[in-house]
Amino acid sequence: MADIIKRNKALSVSPLKASSSLGASLAFLGIRDAIAMLHGAQGCTAYGKIYLIGHFREPVALQTTAMDQVSTIMGADENVVEGLKTICNKFNPALIGIPTTGLSETQGSDVNGAVATFRKSHPECFKTAVVPVETPDYVGSLETGFAKAVYEMINRLVPESETKGGIASNRQVNILVNASLTPADIDEIKDMVEAFGLLPIVIPDLSISLDGHLNELDFNPLTTGGTCIGDFEILYKARATIVIGSSMTPAADLLKERTGVPDYRFDHLMGLNAVDSFLSMLHELTGQPVSRRLERQRQQLQDAMLDTHFNLGMGRAAIAADPDLLKAFGDLLAGMGCDLVAAISPSNTAILRHVVAREVKIGDLQELEKYAQAGEADLIIGNSHCAASAERLGLPLLRAGFPQYDRIGAPARCWIGYRGSRQTLFDLANLLIASEQGAVEPYRSIYAQVQDLEEGHHGPDKPHAHAGGWQH
CATH class of the missing domain: 3.40.50.1980 (Nitrogenase molybdenum iron protein domain)
Incomplete structure (x- = not known):
């Protein structure tokens, strides 16, 4: 711990x-x-x-x-x-x-x-x-505020169910998602769930409201998509509830108390082990086999792990992120043999004790720079606020989390599942290759240095070169 x-x-x-x-x-x-x-x-x-x-x-x-x-x-x-x-x-x-x-x-x-x-x-x-x-x-932080809002929505919009326990024959599943998941991540979760013949209701569903689509209206003062408010009244009918992120525990506890629907909880869905556990749960829940498409993606992730372990293995990373995202990246890097030398979180939660690191600092980006330098980090993972710190340290930065205001396409980036984990490993390895961290210095023989000195020595009658041309 x-x-x-x-x-x-x-x-x-x-x-x-x-x-x-x-x-x-x-x-x-x-x-x-x-x-x-x-x-x-x-x-x-x-x-x-x-x-x-x-x-x-x-x-x-x-x-x-x-x-x-x-x-x-x-x-x-x-x-x-x-x-x-x-x-x-x-x-x-x-x-x-x-x-x-x-x-x-x-x-x-x-x-x-x-x-x-x-x-x-x-x-x-x-x-x-x-x-x-x-x-x-x-x-708290953005993550805790997000979780509190979901809790209050369940508290005020989900009625007490008279017959608790869900409907085992129903194809509906409830999915509670945390603040670290992008719209593309939520789309990936829904794709995996639908591959087993299930119908997901995501709370809240940013994949519909903030996925970057054009609207027919020139201006709409309200959100253009997302979870329908009427869906809160039918959550009790679900076969199961899937919870992504430790921060959603209070909301998950309340929903289970109100509806009696059994739930399955995951800290994150990054990396081979996490996604394997998720798909195994869906297989046991439905009895449906894992699709060939997902099996193919798993093989691709395994190959990516082989390809990138030369760069990430024995590497040293520094991460600054909210607790759930910090836990996810910590597990992904640990699976590749990369050491987490600096782990910075803006707020303290129970999940931080399970981060694969010697210690987690509750602090700011000043601590990030301090711990990253002391741990001789090779790269930094964090939001756009970390760009100045990475520049001062001379380290590459993988932008992750919120906010990312100096790049376009952050909501469309998928980090989870087999496909998202694979791309994340590629991006991390490419950053290290581009920065040449850990590269072996070229060997220069001592005899070559002696030869250079001899060639550079000119006697009194020998011509030598200078800026203006050859002279005697």
Whole structure:
């Protein structure tokens, strides 16, 4: 088990984490016809929206309660009520998510009370679901905020099932996904599940809402795709629930309590062992054989492991990422014989103790540089914030996680499954080849040096070369 080294300084230098309110907003973007309204100042929403748009290169449905100096001191509950009323009358969304921010949490806003007031004073908006979630910026990270939002959606939208245990003959399966999975990753999960004749309901489904598709409408203030809000009411019918990521444990526990549907939990789906376990579960669940296509992909991954182990074996990597993603990359690299010399996480969770590393530091990018240099790392894995650190260290950077604002196509990148793991190994090996890390210095004989000295010696009567030509 890895040792957890907690923060020991009063401030962050080159912060690594994205806020939990941003993570909650991301989760709401995976629900169809939804919109998130952050309870805080305008800057809280604008700052997060910049990163979401820069990462996904898509319009992002975000609103704000626009707390100012007066409402911050006197109370901002009325801002919540007025904001909900305006959004319902103007856009008629299926769901409004209300992540709190550091400002509203410090002020002591009673969001649940404000929602109750809104329900009483505006019964005409009963069709719109409202899901508040406490996500102050100073607690947790993007991953924890995402998980809290999924928990609250299940808490408010999934009814208590009268007959618990699911329907074994049903083809439906529920899939809870964590914040580290890209839209392409979710597509890959659905493809693998559908290969066994199952029908997945993903919560939340970013693969439909933020996959980079063009919309028929010139502008839509709501999300254009995602999990239908009505799907929450039929989760109890599923044959099973699949949970991806340790951060989703509280949401998975609640869903199992409400529906009684048995679940299968996985830390991640990166690397040969993880994907093998996932497909074995699907085989046991359905009795269907693994398709030839997936068997072929497995063989391709095995060949990629052979091809890249010359570069990755005995390598030294430094990773800065949220806990679930850190665990996934740690296992993938450990399977290739690569040593994780620096593991940096923005928040502390139970899964960090199971990361394949001697220690995990809860910190920022200053610690990343410190530990990477001390461990003589060969490469860095992290988001776009790590680019400056990698440049100062003179190391190659594999961009992974959120945000990636200096590259295009991050949402379309698949990291999981046999295909995604294979491509990840190729990318890691190519970075090391391009940087020539670990290359053997050319051997130069001592006798060659003596010969050079002799050839460079010129007697008084011998001509010698200089910048202006030959002279005597």
